Structures are given as structure tokens and as C-alpha cells.
Amino acid sequence: MALYDIKKLLSENSYPGRGIIIGKSADGTKAMIAYFIMGRSANSRNRIFERFNYGMRTKAFDESKLEDPSLIIYNPYLSAGDIDIITNGDQTNTIYDYIKEHGEDGFSFEKALHTREFEPDAPNFTPRISGILYYAPENTFRYKLSILKSNNGDPSACQRYFYSYNPIDGLGHFIHTYKCDGNPIPSFYGEPEEIELPNTAEELADLVWNNLNEENKVSLFVRVVPLDGGERKEIILNKN
Numbered sequence: 001m002a003l004y005d006i007k008k009l010l011s012e013n014s015y016p017g018r019g020i021i022i023g024k025s026a027d028g029t030k031a032m033i034a035y036f037i038m039g040r041s042a043n044s045r046n047r048i049f050e051r052f053n054y055g056m057r058t059k060a061f062d063e064s065k066l067e068d069p070s071l072i073i074y075n076p077y078l079s080a081g082d083i084d085i086i087t088n089g090d091q092t093n094t095i096y097d098y099i100k101e102h103g104e105d106g107f108s109f110e111k112a113l114h115t116r117e118f119e120p121d122a123p124n125f126t127p128r129i130s131g132i133l134y135y136a137p138e139n140t141f142r143y144k145l146s147i148l149k150s151n152n153g154d155p156s157a158c159q160r161y162f163y164s165y166n167p168i169d170g171l172g173h174f175i176h177t178y179k180c181d182g183n184p185i186p187s188f189y190g191e192p193e194e195i196e197l198p199n200t201a202e203e204l205a206d207l208v209w210n211n212l213n214e215e216n217k218v219s220l221f222v223r224v225v226p227l228d229g230g231e232r233k234e235i236i237l238n239k240n
Contacts, residue, residue: 006174006195010211015040015181016188018088020131021208022143022165023172023197025224031133031141032172032197033223034208035076035086038216043067048238049219054079055092056221061240071119071126077221084223087130088177091116095130104134109144110162117158118149123184125150127177139227142166145175149187163192172197200224201233209237 010016021034037058039045048061055078060066066073074090083104085095091113098112109132119126127149135141144164151157165173173192178185198204201224209220222235 004193004195014213017177019176021174022131024167026170028169031225036220037218039218049236082135084133205235
């Protein structure tokens, strides 16, 4: 089966919303993560990404213009030892806190997310998308993705989907909150899209950032982890 072209997926979709990419570099030596946010409202666009000691957070670019922070201010990325957690909401902390309290038994990601559901932003009921990477000492890793969403726009039931992957050289999986723009905005459906990945953080950042809709893109975070224990590379790009 042919891989999706990430350039085409992004450039031909004016509003995929928020997106997570996880996979392995083309040369097979690095784990790769990308997370982007977009916005249609002034409140959503008034954001930047900011790194702190064990994670990355969103914050208001202009604090005086911040309206409702409940669904736009959160930690998209947190590090829990040899585990990286990346999500589109405060469920990052739900997963992190669950692992810290209960340990990692192989299903902590799923157990934590069974306590959460889609965002309460009717009529969109934006899905919660989440990813986790587990690094092993033998120069490898594995990863999972998840989406929690309403039942085709019906908020009376939360549908939870989980995907578990062993990495393949040059292959990434891409999941995003919305299938496309609309009113209400249709949720992503189907399995995460399989895409080709490059070799470096710079290449991945350029590929994603330069193909996001110019009017709606807000911020991008890229993290690349050499599997031989080399120096990790991170890139943050903010439109503001």
C-alpha cells in the first residue's frame, strides 16, 4: 500500500486542526515526533509554544487578549523518564500522572485515557488525540496513538480508539483532530495515516510548517531522538 504524501495531506487541507506525527527517520537511527496547532478564532491564534524543563506548553502570545484558556492552554509534551507523551490537550497530564502514580504496565496509556473523552466544545466535540513513545536500551522504541471522539457528532457516547506500532525505517503515522474544515468541523476518521519521514528535525519541521495553511497555522513542535543516545534535537516554530 502506497504511503500518504504529508506535503499533499497538509497543503490540500485548510484545517486539519491539531496534528501528531510519530515514527522513525528514513535512515533508521532516530525517533521522530511532530505536533502542530492551528486556529480559526482570535483566541486560538493568540498562542505560542514554550519549552520548560521537562516538557512544552502553550501560552498566550498577548496575555491581555486571552479569553477562555480552558481548551487552549495546556502541556502538549511531557517527558516521563524514558517515555515521551504528546497530546492535543490536558490529557498529557492525565497520562503523565497515571504513569507516575501507577507505573507503566504496558497499558497505562489506555487506562489513563479511559478516564477522559472528547472536548466539550459543542457542536464540534473536538477529538482528543494522544501519542506515547517508549524508549528501550537496545537502541529502539515503540509507540502508540489514540483518538477519543464523539459518535459521529453525537456526544452521548465517547468512542475510544488505540493503535500500537513497532517502528519501521522512514515510516510515520499521522493523526489529526479534523478531517477538514467545516461547520461543525468533521472529526478525523479512519486509522492514522501512514507517511514517509525524512532524516532530520530540520527537514521534518520544514515539511510540516511550510505546508500548513498560512492563515490558520499557529505553532509547531518537532522532537528527534537519536536511538544511540546522541544529542536530542528540538525545534519550535511560532507564527507569532
